[in-house]
Amino acid sequence: MKSWTPRSAAAAVALSAAVVGVAAPAGPASASVVERPQTLAADNPARNGPYAYTSTTVSDAATPGFGAATIYYPTSTTGTVGGVAISPGFTETQSAISWFGPRLASHGFVVITFNTNSGLDSPDSRGAQLLAALDYLTGSSAVKAKVDPSRLAVMGHSMGGGGTLAAAKSRPSLKAAIPLAPWHTDKTWPEVTTPTLIVGAENDTIAPVADHAEPFYTSLPANAEHAYLELNNASHSATNSDNPATSVQSVSWLKHFVNGDTSYDSYLCPGPAPSSTVEEYRSTCPF
Secondary structure, eight states: OOOOOOSSHHHHHHHHTOOTTSOOOOOOBOTTOBBOOGGGGGSOTTSOOSSOEEEEEEOGGGOSSSOOEEEEEESSOOSBEEEEEEEOOTTOOGGGGTTHHHHHHTTTOEEEEEOOSOTTOOHHHHHHHHHHHHHHHHHTSTTGGGEEEEEEEEEEETHHHHHHHHHHHHOTTOSEEEEESOOOSOOOOTTOOSOEEEEEETTOSSSOTTTTHHHHHHHSOTTSOEEEEEETTOOTTGGGSOOHHHHHHHHHHHHHHTTOOGGGHHHHTTOOOSOSSEEEEEEOOOO
16 A cells, blocks of 8 residues: 655654644634635645544434435634535445545545435435535534535545536536546536546446546546546445545545645645556646
8 A cells, every 4th residue: 555645844744743633723714714724734635634523413304305414524623614525325325435524524624424315316316415415514504604605515436426426517616526436327527617536446347437437537628627546456445445545635636626725736736656556647737
């Protein structure tokens, strides 16, 4: 497994002083008290970040348009932060993508993972549920005051990844989309203008990259920012547990496109070289 480390000496020195789960000093807030902390450049995005975080559960009866959910949120940030909704795949529950909750919350995002209305829901239905989860997060959740409704993103695995593309197509105001081993019967997405990072798995037999992730990527419009990460020697479920390569690119993608934080750009451009964990990486760099 390739070991990911920050790419500057200054970042490495700052990282050595950080303790996971303990708050780091926040960067200055903008005039609208929206936090875009530059201090997080010292983080290693393959691991949890410096923000303390906690979580709260939401019952199925309390969620409008989707199933039971868990909200992960940083407790040591100031101002408002970006929000991310994450959908599981076909027959999966939120446990399949739950590791993203602590990872992203500790890097300064509010995250909602959820069960879908049915394990058999279509990708388009999952896309609608992703948007419903964001609306709940910003509109009536217990942490709505922490979330900047103008800085929202969607993620999802398998059919949830297809749903991620459907959500981005439906709501172009989203700041970022990250489909993970995505599956959808629609192979072309020229309508998606949201900055999109697609993660595929080389040995995926459920959503083979040649039939799903790759044509999805190549169909995205040339004038929209997008990237493609293919995991080396990986299966369809590779992103259902802590995956460092996926973590690095996902955190960096959200930092750049949701937070406007360019201090993570060295992870995105030129991006990772082929290795024991990365088969290939393509992008529309420079962003």
